[in-house]
Amino acid sequence: MRFDYQANSLEETKLLAAALAARLEAGTVVALDGDLGAGKTTFSQAIAAAMGVPGVVNSPTFTIIKEYEGRSLPLYHMDVYRLSLLEADELGLDDYFYGDGVTLVEWASLIEPMLPEERIAIYIETDGPAERTFRLTAYGRKYADWCAGLKENGL
Ligand SMILES: Nc1ncnc2c1ncn2[C@@H]1O[C@H](COP(=O)(O)OP(=O)(O)OP(=O)(O)O)[C@@H](O)[C@H]1O
Ligand SMILES: [Mg+2]
Known part of the structure; x- marks a missing residue:
């Protein structure tokens, strides 16, 4: 199941983030990809805000993984750009993916073999x-339902 969403402004990006955030639950994995500056961090910050994470959510490029507390769920924000597969393996990412919170992974396709089978993949394209x-791609029934829901809501 796929769903494409066109954002013509930062505000419209935040609308998609809020719509997704409303569905997030423990064990949700959002795999983000797209060129440098496409908006992976910006989108993650919008999800964090919608989850009620207080304060600043920075790009985790250098820290690799940052943990936050949202209103009702923890948020794990990762950027695996600088990680080798071996290093990623040593980090024990499954503890995050299958943990109590929501995981957002920037440059997720770089660690594709380690991602959980069930996830929502979002590829961000820069048009201007x-x-x-x-471009949302659902892996698994649950995320297919999400995509269908987003489509129906006219998002
Ligand atoms: N509609 C939009 N949605 C998201 N970001 C936008 C939009 N319009 C403009 N931008 C800008 O694009 C930039 C996106 O940068 P950001 O750091 O989020 O990208 P990134 O994909 O995380 O890059 P990197 O690969 O370096 O981590 C920001 O400066 C943001 O303000
Ligand atoms: Mg980034």
């Missing part, structure tokens, strides 16, 4: 200075 296409 403020224009982005979010």
Whole structure:
């Protein structure tokens, strides 16, 4: 199941983030990809805000993994750009993926073999200075239902 969302502004990116955030639960994995500057961190920050994470959510490029407390769920924000598969393996990512919180992974396709089978993948395409296409692909029944729901809501 796939769903493409066109954002013509940062505000429209935040609308998609809020719609997704409303569905998040423990064990949700959102796999983010897209070129440098596409908006993976910006989208993650919008999800964090919608989850009620207080304060600043920075790019985890150098820290690899940052943990936050949302209103009702923890948030694990990762950027695996600088990780080798071996290093990723040593981090024990499954503890996050199958843990009590929501995991957002920037550059997720770099560790594709380690991602859980059930996840939602989002590829962000840059169409212009403020224009982005979010290409959602659902892996698993639950996320297919999410995509169908987002489609029906006209998002
Ligand atoms: N509609 C939009 N949605 C998301 N970001 C947007 C949008 N319009 C403009 N931007 C800008 O695009 C930039 C995206 O940068 P961001 O750091 O989020 O990208 P990234 O994909 O995380 O990059 P990196 O690969 O370096 O981690 C920000 O400066 C953001 O303000
Ligand atoms: Mg980033």
